[in-house]
Amino acid sequence: MKYILLLALIFFLHPSCLAIEEVLLDVDDNRKPENSINKVFDEDDELTLYEKIQNIKAKEVKDTNSSVYLLDGILTKKFETGPIETMHFFTYYRGAVDMDVSNGGDSIYDFSAIQAGINGKFRGGQNFYEARFRFDPIDGYSYLQTLPIDIYVANASIPHHTIILGNTRTPTGYEGSRSDTIIPFILRAQIARNFGNTRKIGLRVKGNYDLIEYDLGGYSSDTYFREFFPGAEFSGWVNLKPLGKTNGKYGQLILGGGVTAGNNVSDYFTGGLYAGYEYKNFMANFEYASADGYNGARGLSTNQAEGFYSTIGYKITPKLQILGRYDHYVPNKNFEDDIRREYSVGLNYFIKGQSLKIMLNYVFCQNDLFEDSHRLMLGTQLIL
Numbered sequence: 001m002k003y004i005l006l007l008a009l010i011f012f013l014h015p016s017c018l019a020i021e022e023v024l025l026d027v028d029d030n031r032k033p034e035n036s037i038n039k040v041f042d043e044d045d046e047l048t049l050y051e052k053i054q055n056i057k058a059k060e061v062k063d064t065n066s067s068v069y070l071l072d073g074i075l076t077k078k079f080e081t082g083p084i085e086t087m088h089f090f091t092y093y094r095g096a097v098d099m100d101v102s103n104g105g106d107s108i109y110d111f112s113a114i115q116a117g118i119n120g121k122f123r124g125g126q127n128f129y130e131a132r133f134r135f136d137p138i139d140g141y142s143y144l145q146t147l148p149i150d151i152y153v154a155n156a157s158i159p160h161h162t163i164i165l166g167n168t169r170t171p172t173g174y175e176g177s178r179s180d181t182i183i184p185f186i187l188r189a190q191i192a193r194n195f196g197n198t199r200k201i202g203l204r205v206k207g208n209y210d211l212i213e214y215d216l217g218g219y220s221s222d223t224y225f226r227e228f229f230p231g232a233e234f235s236g237w238v239n240l241k242p243l244g245k246t247n248g249k250y251g252q253l254i255l256g257g258g259v260t261a262g263n264n265v266s267d268y269f270t271g272g273l274y275a276g277y278e279y280k281n282f283m284a285n286f287e288y289a290s291a292d293g294y295n296g297a298r299g300l301s302t303n304q305a306e307g308f309y310s311t312i313g314y315k316i317t318p319k320l321q322i323l324g325r326y327d328h329y330v331p332n333k334n335f336e337d338d339i340r341r342e343y344s345v346g347l348n349y350f351i352k353g354q355s356l357k358i359m360l361n362y363v364f365c366q367n368d369l370f371e372d373s374h375r376l377m378l379g380t381q382l383i384l
Contacts, residue, residue, distance in 0.1 A: 061353030062318060065278075067181040070355045071384045076120070086120040096186050096359070096379030102372070112136070113180055115149070126157040138224075140299075145224040149199055162206045164217075171204075171215040171237035172196035172260040172296065174274040174287050175309075181354050184321075185346050186361050186379040189309040190329035191289040195260075195270045197297040198223050200233060210244040221264035221295055233262030233295070239274075251279030260295075266302055268293030281315035304333040321348040341366040355383040 061068060069075070069090050076088040094113035119130035132150035137143050152166025171177040175189055176196015188197060204217025214237065221231040237258030243250050256274040261267075269292045276285035288308040294301055307329035315321045323346040330339055346361040359379035366372050 059352065061350070061355055064321075064348075064350055064353055065182060067179065067354040067383055069383055070352060075384070079123075083123055084120060085123040087118055088120050089116075089118055091116040091382075091384045092181070093382045094180055094379065096377045099376045101374045101376050112186075117150070125155075127153070127155055129153045141224050141226075145226065148225070160207055160209055164204045164206065165202075167199050167201045168204065169197065169199045170202075170217065170219060170233070170235040170260065171258060172198070172235055172270060173258070173272045173289055174237070174239075174256055174276075174285075176296070177215070177237060181381065181383060184311060184313060184323050184348070185325065185344055186359050186377050187363070189287070189307075189325070189327050190340065190342065191272070191287065191307040191309065193296075194298055194301075194305065194307075194329070194331070195272075195289055195291055195294045195296045198295070200235075202233070204235075211241050212239065212244075213241065214238045215258075219262070221262045223295070223297075230265070231263035233260065233264075235260040235262075251277060253277050262295060264295055264300055266293060266300075268295050268300070268302075270294050283313045284311065286310045303331060305329070305331050306333060319350045321350070322346070323348065337368055339368045354381065357381050 059070075069088070072088060072090075075090065076086055078086050092113055092115040096110055096112065098108050098110050114135040115132055116135070117130065117132035119128070119132075121128050130150050130152055131148075133147050134149045135147070138146045148167065150166070150168055152164050152168050154162050154164040154166075156162045169177060169179075173192055173196040175183060176192035187193070200219040200221065200223055202217050202219030204215060204219075206215045207213060216236040217234070219233045219235060220229045221233040222229065235258070237256060239254050239256035241252070241254055243253045254274065254276045256276075257272065259269065259271045261269045270289060271291075272287060272289035274285065274287045277283070286308065287310075288306075290304075290306040291301075292304050294303075294305065307327070309325055309327040311323060311325040313321055313323040323344070325342075325344040325346075327342040327344065328339070329341075330336060332338060343364040343366070344361060346359065349358045351357060357380070359377070359381070361375075361377040361379070363375040363377070364372070365375065
């Protein structure tokens with residue numbers, strides 16, 4: 001609660017001092033700040049509600065590396081006076097039927113994201129805000145602990161940079177730091193599920209140039225508002241983009257790496273490397289990570305662990321993508337008889353890009369210590 005009160009004071013009393021990249025869906029989308037900031041809540045203001053809905057139905061969303069709000073023109077309010085210039089209301093839903101088809105296993109429906117919130121721009125300058133709330137509880141935590149997720153203010157007045165203060169997802173690993181809305185499969189890879197995909201309160205700086213992008217920050221090692229600063233954490237990730245000045249002629253190549261180190265009861269350290277390439281309809285990537293203790297979405301661990309995954313994908317049509325992934329994980333390197341492998345095949349159907357899509361995944365889970373399983377998942381995603 002102390003964190004929430006502190007951010008509330010910053011939000012209401014000092015809007016001109018701090019803030020974020022304009023109505024970004026998520027700071028993890030990693031789009032260039034200047035592109036988002038130049039967006040104006042545009043000619044939609046002159047249209048009737050019916051005309052706006054018809055435009056949304058007709059809109060083609062081709063970019064699947066970032067996300068857009070389908071109803072931003074309808075759900076955005078502009079203020080003529082006061083410290084807030086724009087306020088955008090949004091909702092996000094992501095869920096999947098998860099069927100264990102091994103020997104007639106159980107089927108469950110999992111809500112991986114039921115979210116709503118507001119974001120927008122403060123008046124005068126490049127100052128922005130977001131308050132995002134999660135309405136699907138997590139086992140082991142109280143409802144109020146998991147309710148606030150992205151709560152931040154930010155400033156994007158320095159060219160190519162965004163300075164962010166608040167509770168956001170840390171850059172632990174490449175996939176572990178990405179928004180749920182843009183990951184290729186319904187589930188993250190095992191290193192991302194264990195080492196990353198967690199939010200913490202801190203101050204971070206994101207930079208994005210043609211040939212390099214980076215995300216560096218210092219955080220409290222607490223997660224889900226359980227303790228007041230149990231320790232400090234540094235998390236940083238850097239991507240090199242060797243083809244960044246070729247305007248996509250030869251595709252997009254990303255070579256990245258980063259570390260997360262901190263203390264919470266005990267010291268922990270994770271490091272990783274990433275390589276990814278996209279050209280027209282083809283994509284492929286590889287990520288490796290090793291941990292001497294970690295503090296991720298599944299909690300603290302003192303284990304020495306490591307893993308890697310590799311993904312290949314191809315868009316058969318602009319709306320239909322097929323994927324394959326091999327995922328290898330050792331949860332404790334001192335007990336290497338426990339090796340967990342996942343072989344995944346997926347289909348993504350992009351009705352409106354990432355903002356409205358259907359996902360179908362098959363996963364064969366091969367575990368040395370447990371019975372192998374076959375899982376079939378059918379997921380949906382909607383961003384309004």
